Amino acid sequence: MSQDIATIRVTRYRPEKDAKPFFQEYKVPYRHDMVVLDALNYIKAEIDGSLTYRWSCRMGVCGSCGANIDGEPKLTCASFLHEFKGRTITVEPMTHFPVIKDLVVDMQDFMEKLVKIKPWIIREKETPPEQGEYKQSAKELERYSQFSSCINCMLCYAACPIYGLNEKFLGPAATALAYRYIEDSRDQGKEVRFPIVHEMEGAWECTLVGECSVVCPKGVDPMLAIQKTKILGATNAIKSLLMPRGGR
Amino acid sequence: MKAETHKVARLHAMLWGIFSLGGMIAAFLLPVLIYMTAIAYPYSLWPFNGARDPSFLVTGHLLGALFIFVTIAGSLYHGIFRFQSALTEVGLLKYRRALEAVGYFIIFVGIIVLAYYLVTWYLNGTIT
Amino acid sequence: MVDDGRVEGVTAIEVRTGELVTILGKAVIIATGGCGRIFQFTTNGWIKTGDGMALAYRAGVPLKDMEMVQYHPTLLPNTGILITEAARGEGGHLLNKDGERFLKRYVPNKMELGPRDILSRAEMSEINAGRGFEGPYGSYVNLDLTHLGKITIEDKLPFVKELAEKYLGIDPEHEPIPVRPGQHYMMGGVHTDMHGFTGMPGLYAAGEVACVSMNGANRLGSNSLTECLVFGAAAGRAAARYAVKMESPSFGNPVQGEVMMEEKRIFDQILKHEQGERISSVRTEMQNGMEKHVGIYRDENSLKEGCRIIGDLKTRLSNAIVEDKDHVYNTELVAALELDFMLDVAETIPYSAIQRRESRGAHYRTDYTKRDDANFLTHSMAHKTPGPPRIDYSPVTITRWKPEERVY
Numbered sequence: 001m002s003q004d005i006a007t008i009r010v011t012r013y014r015p016e017k018d019a020k021p022f023f024q025e026y027k028v029p030y031r032h033d034m035v036v037l038d039a040l041n042y043i044k045a046e047i048d049g050s051l052t053y054r055w056s057c058r059m060g061v062c063g064s065c066g067a068n069i070d071g072e073p074k075l076t077c078a079s080f081l082h083e084f085k086g087r088t089i090t091v092e093p094m095t096h097f098p099v100i101k102d103l104v105v106d107m108q109d110f111m112e113k114l115v116k117i118k119p120w121i122i123r124e125k126e127t128p129p130e131q132g133e134y135k136q137s138a139k140e141l142e143r144y145s146q147f148s149s150c151i152n153c154m155l156c157y158a159a160c161p162i163y164g165l166n167e168k169f170l171g172p173a174a175t176a177l178a179y180r181y182i183e184d185s186r187d188q189g190k191e192v193r194f195p196i197v198h199e200m201e202g203a204w205e206c207t208l209v210g211e212c213s214v215v216c217p218k219g220v221d222p223m224l225a226i227q228k229t230k231i232l233g234a235t236n237a238i239k240s241l242l243m244p245r246g247g248r
Numbered sequence: 249m250k251a252e253t254h255k256v257a258r259l260h261a262m263l264w265g266i267f268s269l270g271g272m273i274a275a276f277l278l279p280v281l282i283y284m285t286a287i288a289y290p291y292s293l294w295p296f297n298g299a300r301d302p303s304f305l306v307t308g309h310l311l312g313a314l315f316i317f318v319t320i321a322g323s324l325y326h327g328i329f330r331f332q333s334a335l336t337e338v339g340l341l342k343y344r345r346a347l348e349a350v351g352y353f354i355i356f357v358g359i360i361v362l363a364y365y366l367v368t369w370y371l372n373g374t375i376t
Numbered sequence: 377m378v379d380d381g382r383v384e385g386v387t388a389i390e391v392r393t394g395e396l397v398t399i400l401g402k403a404v405i406i407a408t409g410g411c412g413r414i415f416q417f418t419t420n421g422w423i424k425t426g427d428g429m430a431l432a433y434r435a436g437v438p439l440k441d442m443e444m445v446q447y448h449p450t451l452l453p454n455t456g457i458l459i460t461e462a463a464r465g466e467g468g469h470l471l472n473k474d475g476e477r478f479l480k481r482y483v484p485n486k487m488e489l490g491p492r493d494i495l496s497r498a499e500m501s502e503i504n505a506g507r508g509f510e511g512p513y514g515s516y517v518n519l520d521l522t523h524l525g526k527i528t529i530e531d532k533l534p535f536v537k538e539l540a541e542k543y544l545g546i547d548p549e550h551e552p553i554p555v556r557p558g559q560h561y562m563m564g565g566v567h568t569d570m571h572g573f574t575g576m577p578g579l580y581a582a583g584e585v586a587c588v589s590m591n592g593a594n595r596l597g598s599n600s601l602t603e604c605l606v607f608g609a610a611a612g613r614a615a616a617r618y619a620v621k622m623e624s625p626s627f628g629n630p631v632q633g634e635v636m637m638e639e640k641r642i643f644d645q646i647l648k649h650e651q652g653e654r655i656s657s658v659r660t661e662m663q664n665g666m667e668k669h670v671g672i673y674r675d676e677n678s679l680k681e682g683c684r685i686i687g688d689l690k691t692r693l694s695n696a697i698v699e700d701k702d703h704v705y706n707t708e709l710v711a712a713l714e715l716d717f718m719l720d721v722a723e724t725i726p727y728s729a730i731q732r733r734e735s736r737g738a739h740y741r742t743d744y745t746k747r748d749d750a751n752f753l754t755h756s757m758a759h760k761t762p763g764p765p766r767i768d769y770s771p772v773t774i775t776r777w778k779p780e781e782r783v784y
Contacts, residue, residue, distance in 0.1 A: 014702055014704070016704060031512055033543065033545060044707075045654070050699050050702070055422060056421040056423045060542065062421060100705050104705050161339075165336070165339060195256050198254075200257040204264065207336055207337050230261075230264055231268070233264070234262065237258045237259075237261035241258075241262065
């Protein structure tokens with residue numbers, strides 16, 4: 001494993017000092033198995049302690065290290081440096097979010113959306129644990145399991161042009177998570193969740209661009225979840241038109 | 249926590265349903281129409297191997313008129329609805345209300361004109 | 377924050393603004409997990425810096441059985457990413473440089489299915505005997521899955537395949553995966569009873585940060601979930617019962633004083649230095665020192681060295697610089713505070729280990745290789761003092777299962 005030098009251009013913005021963001025360039029020696037996050041860690045440890053970014057697990061599980069790498073939303077822990085050999089790598093904060101400092105973005109809006117869709121199992125009546133689990137077959141699990149792989153890294157929001165235009169849009173990850181509970185056989189909260197995802201600013205804003213499903217590092221397909229949510233919404237609306245009382 | 253109110257976009261849901269389902273049906277019917285008018289008729293293949301011309305599609309039977317109606321209305325609806333979305337994607341979101349008005353105007357005028365002709369032909373006996 | 381022996385809340389930093397925030401509470405439950413980042417090789421996330429352990433320790437609660445550090449035998453050498461036990465469960469082989477399944481010399485009856493601590497030691501023995509591979513991130517052995525075939529690997533071990541491909545660029549169907557042992561779990565932690573109570577009024581702990589003593593000297597796989605779910609619930613209930621009968625704390629003088637002191641420490645000391653070494657070099661030396669001297673194999677000399685190194689690093693940290701002087705999102709300051717926590721926690725490990733002159737569970741002394749129930753069937757307790765930690769012992773409660781000798 002030989003050592004090469006990567007040139008990496010990182011957005012810097014320190015609100016207490018800088019009027020506007022600028023790029024700073026660093027040279028980082030790297031091996032074949034090093035990722036962009038390793039380069040950022042190298043810079044922070046050896047060159048510039050003030051470089052600010054978020055990360056924790058370095059293995060694609062925690063979802064905190066997202067950034068725009070050469071314009072594409074990616075996890076810095078899952079982007080090899082050697083893939084950019086011979087080119088300058090540009091690392092910017094994820095698009096569509098307000099920047100707090102350097103690569104750190106404000107997640108407040110997404111956090112609120114996550115809570116809004118009530119990401120927990122809703123039961124009409126909770127039964128105490130002593131009475132046993134809420135059981136589910138492998139087939140029932142299969143219906144939603146891919147949507148439960150979301151790590152809340154927000155790359156899909158950075159990739160979504162609609163979210164970029166209208167931040168009220170519920171967006172890919174939150175809708176996919178809502179759909180995960182709607183499809184869960186143990187959940188009885190459809191009555192509560194449908195109105196949230198079937199608002200105009202819920203699933204309907206989506207125009208099927210599909211970038212969300214392309215950038216997802218965990219293989220989740222939020223576009224599919226949104227599409228299925230729309231189908232549910234349309235059938236519900238038609239049902240309620242045909243059967244104003246008993247339709248629901 | 250403040251009480252949540254969520255306004256379900258029921259009308260939009262139904263319009264989307266028409267867009268989605270209508271578009272899908274039109275997508276199935278459109279090739280049939282193209283086959284009939286652009287291939288079967290000029291080359292005298294079935295069902296035009298007799299003396300019939302494509303106008304029989306409209307005039308031959310009420311189902312034919314319905315076929316034409318669904319194909320044209322479904323395609324028109326889907327096309328314009330999708331076009332609105334595309335305009336939204338390129339960043340014209342703030343003009344959305346205007347775009348929607350124009351889009352739905354085209355859709356409904358187109359459909360009404362089409363329906364008007366079909367109905368009058370039916371009433372005056374052109375369609376049997 | 378402690379007022380008259382009672383815990384009444386915490387001080388925290390709002391990282392977004394850099395402001396010090398006081399959170400008052402009738403009871404505090406610590407649930408901050410382990411401290412893997414003390415070591416060079418760990419499966420833990422970056423945020424596992426032992427903060428909760430250090431907070432309780434500084435408040436006066438002893439840290440129990442800190443010498444019991446579990447190593448996992450299969451980590452990727454560069455990142456410490458964990459390759460699951462299932463890879464061996466499905467039939468993967470551990471091979472040394474000579475292509476030999478070296479475990480036959482250590483656990484002939486169990487081979488790759490042997491316990492984590494013994495496998496980890498076996499790997500280190502092979503490496504120390506020069507039978508390991510040398511790589512850019514130190515020595516390693518191979519985990520060979522190539523004979524399992526595509527179907528087993530894809531159906532049973534998809535995450536192993538994903539990790540090897542994504543983080544090593546290796547296809548485990550055709551190439552062996554380089555692995556080495558690394559820190560995985562702390563059996564020790566904040567001393568609690570079975571209700572998560574630390575003994576200090578108002579303070580509870582649960583999860584890896586706590587030592588409720590269900591893991592003894594060597595945790596079995598998945599028992600961390602029990603600690604989290606069962607004892608987490610127990611701690612929550614106990615804290616709620618306590619809180620209901622207590623009056624709300626007020627932002628009184630002793631508490632306010634503590635906050636002011638913390639504020640002074642951060643802004644007038646840590647952030648003030650203009651010249652000195654980077655905190656990252658202190659951190660790296662702590663991690664390397666702990667791995668080398670307080671790692672899998674220990675003896676009197678190595679542990680003495682470990683104690684000395686941590687002591688030195690504490691002095692060096694107090695003179696190190698934080699380059700980033702911002703208030704907003706100062707991750708370097710956070711790292712400095714975390715390192716300060718880590719050094720306090722790290723120190724308890726060699727000090728506890730040096731006095732346990734026996735080998736038990738995860739704690740292995742090359743100078744005392746046998747278990748000594750007569751003298752050491754007991755919990756070590758590390759107490760904070762102005763100097764090095766003071767170690768004393770508390771008896772082990774044995775109920776149904778009597779300790780037996782481990783035979784494999």
